[in-house]
Amino acid sequence: MGQQMCQQESVCCSAETCKVDIDKLADGAPMEGPADAECPQCPPSDASGSASYLEEGAQLGGLFSVDAETVRFVSLASTLQSGGWMWRVRPEKMNHTELLSLWARSTQTDAFDVFVSHTWSTPGHCKYLSLLLSSCWHYALAAWLATAVPLLFLYWNRALPLVAIYPTTFDSFELRVPYWPWIQPATFLAAAAALFLAPHCILHRFFTTRCFYDVVCVNQADPWEQRQGINSIAGLLAASKQLRILWSPSYLSRLWCVFEIAAYRKANPHGELRFQPLFVERDILVLWTCGFLAAVLFSAMLSSFTYSSVLLGAILCLVFLPGAHFVRRGYREQDLLLRNLAEFDLSAVSCACDFDRQFILSAVRSWYGSTDAFVEYVRGPIREELVETMQQSRVPFQYCILALSPIFGFQLDVFGALINARAPQNIAIKFLGQSITILAVAVWGVRLFFWLSQKMAQPIFKLDFLQTALVVLIWAVMQVIPFWSVLRAFQTDEGGVAAAAVVFTLLAASRLPACKTMLSKVIRISGAQGKMRTSSSG
Template sequence: MFISWALGGILALLLCLLGPMPAVTSFHADVTGFQGSIPLHCWLMMAGFIGAFLGLLVYPHISCHGSDTCFLDYVCIHQSDKRMMQQGIRSIGAFLAASRELRVLWSPPYLTRLWCVFELAAYRKLNPAGKIVIKPIATDIAVYMMFLWVQLASIGILASWADSDDRVSRSMRLLGVSSSTFIFLFPALAYTARKKHQEDMQLTSDLASFDVKCIQCSNHFDRECIHAAIIEWYGSLDEFSAHIRDVFRFEVIDLMQASGILPAQYIWLPLLPVASLTCETLLGLWTVGAPATSILACFMGYIVALNLLWFPAIAVLSTFAMKHGLWVRNRRCHPFILEVFAVSLLTGSLFMLGAVLAEVATANGVEWIGLWNFLALSVAGWAWGRCWRV
């Protein structure tokens, strides 16, 4: 998605510079060395969004991103012919032993399915050096929903800039758009955050209380075969259950911590529409022939300090707070919906603060821009260093 987003933006940029793509509206810019009206094309935002969406659809069909060979049990094992099914079941160990990676698309019912548990047991026993990747499905859904929400918010912000020559009225419009966006999007954000929180808690809880004897299987023959294989590998069913509750549970926790509270690409992905929005400003300054110092000031104040440093840092802090909760006097904030509301409100306020600081800094010269970049870099270093891997 990142590459296709960039390609879409570059294509739109070239078309705007060469002339075929007209400006949609205008915006009064106030940056170091330049004050005046600049065109807003809007095509960068549109092309970036379309490019990212197409990239998401096309990527699975591109063979150059790595090996496309995998063993997907439901597809690779015959589901209707009993004889062929049994042959597939007997051969599953060989496939697992030869696999470099076991990718688990985790959802709450996963540990209630005996076949899923069997594959975990077989892979770890037959392929102890193999890599296990736990991918909670809810996380991807939440990130893609956030991308859409930020895209809508960016369109609203751009609309609030349109045909505005007065900074005060533009700020009031921006506040109105941001507040409206928060009011409409908060219920969906709260639901998604609560669902992900519950699933994360359920994963660790299910592992801590795991007992293979309590897992049902619709086919009695399959159940007996799986139990026999587990006993052969681990000595007994109780030993296997203890292995899952102890060794494997901590292995899963380490795997999840290794990628941080959220994989870094999931932090950056929802912020792509904001980057497109600020690139629209740079394009407008270039189009009207603004001084190079003005374009550089806008680049350092918005692209570097705001988009690359401040916004991702606030996203990390927000994700950290959603995962670990808000604590007041050694007590976690309850109920959960109140905690989500407080974190969302704080996150929105910090995003707005960053936007205001960027606007003030870019309008007041090199010293202000330097201070703003130093502040953003300090906050980013603290957030990524102290909160991302906790």
């Protein structure tokens, strides 16, 4: 928070007087000049009385106390309305009236549900999309379901025009039924609309999440209140139930962001520290779009080509290339994060104002005994906690379902075509069961997609896009046997039931912590044995 406000202050860090170029920082450009360049209008670190102020302010009773009038919140939903404009504003480019209007959107409170920790250099739309999907994904899935069910009833009542022919073979029957993609595009558009309109929903606004967002909750129009907000960060963190870190590659290079982690762990040893890498939601949104394009292309080809699993596989490989490229880039960012944590160096972290740097370092020494002890704390417990949180949230189950929903929408269109044509009941029911089972298998497929992208995230040769194509090709080949087995199993009554039972049992088991732990041990043992064989052969 402080790193943002120091860059924005019209009195304390103006573009004309400070060595830091504010506009370049806001655009994400690297900082010019020394990281700890002293702002001429900031209180100097050796000014009269500043040393005693720092010593007293760094005590727990001083920093964690806060004026009740400065504790203000804004609902998380309101920051996500109208395309998330609050996350894209540039306070240093707003006039006094606009800044007051922005601050007026916050309300006085006594505690926060979420304290959002972020860097000003990260583009606002990245933070907006990450918070939007993580907060409103259930609205998208609900809208998808609410759109699919009525369309299935319209299929049953033969109220939808079907102008194409869908050829299929099931139970040795060759069927050619009238078909047209209604559910697949309609559900995707409904889910996307619900996702972006959810912050405006009365139901969503009823369950208000009290959020501390520095741009809105601190009066940016008043330099004195701005400075008071900076000095009260520790107290504001103490009043928050959760610290949500919107991580981007530049996060740990900002001293104020590091300070927020340090202060929160001292203020709330048992508080929730939620690590939210911005690339996770970005990758899921890209995969969701790729799934939609794959389903649209396949539906468009049905009128000209015979249904073929090979054709479907080729389309999936082609369309999912951009998705794999984004996911691989996300894992490279994750590797950078782990490396930054393991090699954390407090002296290399930047701060726009020397007075703020001395203020933060004094507080860190008071809380942790020395800066070296704090560095070890970041490299050790903080890193372990963030890594554990990261592993739990990398590919959430609900995100997998959302990414696969366009493909399942295509399957429901085929099911609707079958009931519209009054196909034998056993065939329609089998096809629906087959589609649901394939969806469950596809969830594993998505996790496999991410796993392969992680293992091959780092470029091996110069043509990196060819490496992405290799990831997609390996993924597609590994999907053949599971999907072929499900399709074959549903050709018999007993086989279909058995396939569905096995798939859902394994899916449920994979969600259990014990099964995950056992699988992790098997992987570690296999890796250790492989290294031993390699070393012995060498």
